Amino acid sequence: MSDVAVKPVPVSAEPAARAAKHTADRRAILVLAAGIVALNAVLALAGLWVPFAWFAIVASFVLLVMICERLGRMVPLRRRAAYERALAFGFPALVLLLWQFSAQTGLINPTWFPPPTRILAGLWDMTVRYDKFSQTSLIGRPWLIPEYFGRDGLAGVWTLLSESHVLATISRVLIGFVLGSIPGILLGVVMGVNQTVRLMLDTTLSAIYVLPKIAIFPIVMLIFADPFGEGPKILVVALAVFILMTINTMAGVRGIDRVYLMAGRNYGANGWQMMRHVILPGAMPVIFAGLRIALGTAMIVIISVEFLRARQGVGYITFYYWEVLNPEKMYAGLLVVMMLGVLLTYLLQWLQRRLMPWQR
Numbered sequence: 001m002s003d004v005a006v007k008p009v010p011v012s013a014e015p016a017a018r019a020a021k022h023t024a025d026r027r028a029i030l031v032l033a034a035g036i037v038a039l040n041a042v043l044a045l046a047g048l049w050v051p052f053a054w055f056a057i058v059a060s061f062v063l064l065v066m067i068c069e070r071l072g073r074m075v076p077l078r079r080r081a082a083y084e085r086a087l088a089f090g091f092p093a094l095v096l097l098l099w100q101f102s103a104q105t106g107l108i109n110p111t112w113f114p115p116p117t118r119i120l121a122g123l124w125d126m127t128v129r130y131d132k133f134s135q136t137s138l139i140g141r142p143w144l145i146p147e148y149f150g151r152d153g154l155a156g157v158w159t160l161l162s163e164s165h166v167l168a169t170i171s172r173v174l175i176g177f178v179l180g181s182i183p184g185i186l187l188g189v190v191m192g193v194n195q196t197v198r199l200m201l202d203t204t205l206s207a208i209y210v211l212p213k214i215a216i217f218p219i220v221m222l223i224f225a226d227p228f229g230e231g232p233k234i235l236v237v238a239l240a241v242f243i244l245m246t247i248n249t250m251a252g253v254r255g256i257d258r259v260y261l262m263a264g265r266n267y268g269a270n271g272w273q274m275m276r277h278v279i280l281p282g283a284m285p286v287i288f289a290g291l292r293i294a295l296g297t298a299m300i301v302i303i304s305v306e307f308l309r310a311r312q313g314v315g316y317i318t319f320y321y322w323e324v325l326n327p328e329k330m331y332a333g334l335l336v337v338m339m340l341g342v343l344l345t346y347l348l349q350w351l352q353r354r355l356m357p358w359q360r
Helices: 015-045 053-074 077-105 116-128 144-150 156-159 165-193 195-209 213-223 230-254 256-266 269-309 312-321 327-355
Strands: none
Touching: 015 053, 015 156, 053 077, 053 256, 077 116, 116 327, 144 195, 165 195, 165 230, 165 269, 165 312, 195 327, 213 230, 213 269, 230 269, 256 269, 269 312, 312 327
16 A cells, blocks of 8 residues: 655645734734823923923824724724724714813813813703793703693693704704705706706706805795794705705716616616616615705704794704803704704614615
8 A cells, every 4th residue: 555645734824914913013002002101291291291282182193093093903893893883982082081171271261162061061951941031941841741741731742842942953954854855856866867957957056056045044034924934944944955955866867877777778667667776776875975965954054044033943042152152051052963963864874774775
């Protein structure tokens, strides 16, 4: 029986190389972290941290970014989502801590830039306090709903909700957003597939788009019998959303790959089938990108309108506290605006995931 030489199976060097890379990343992270500590400690011990505060902050931020990049390379795939969430929420928390520290050390003027703790205290006071003069509150005192429902039924609950500044702003934004986005999407689809309509309306829409929406608000007020009611506020939001959605939808439809259109025609799709199965799904990513931009524009427009002509709404109370020189509650109002923007954006993303399951 002859001996058969068996060649050894080569062991992949990839795990070893990955381990060496992770080791190098750990060392770099330690060096960079030590650099952040050393830089700030040297400046503090020398009594130079305050004069060179912005240099120290910017340098520390650059080093922190380098640390996070190396941490990202070490994070396993199953924990990638948690790492990205930590970055998304950790950096704002770090900014707030820096803001608090800067206000307490006098790096910024706490009179006009109060620390986050004072802003949160002002937000709490706005939340629990009921203004008897204007008969309004920030969120409508939901803790009193059982009492009012037991006494007056649904009418009592509506009385509580109608006093809410937040609900007033959200209702104006959502109604205007829906009234503007649906016609804008429909007209954008028509302009995308029909060259004649596109040539007729494109220049006009481009001219109207550059107009400041708050500048046409006085004209919009003249259209309604009650110029100080809800109609003008909602209509100016709808106009801003309509222009944006028309332009974005038209761009989305025109950007569809011609191969998909040819494939639909070759399979015998009629006009409605092409619209439902090819054109709308193909333009959907751009449409939702436009919806996010339009939603932010709607928030900006309604807050500006509430600055000028409203007796209820988050914009109104923000401007009111600016007028009476109460910066804590003014910043609290701005914080509520940002929270509403984040909440509405997450709702729009949830809707996008439901309508575009193929992107999961």
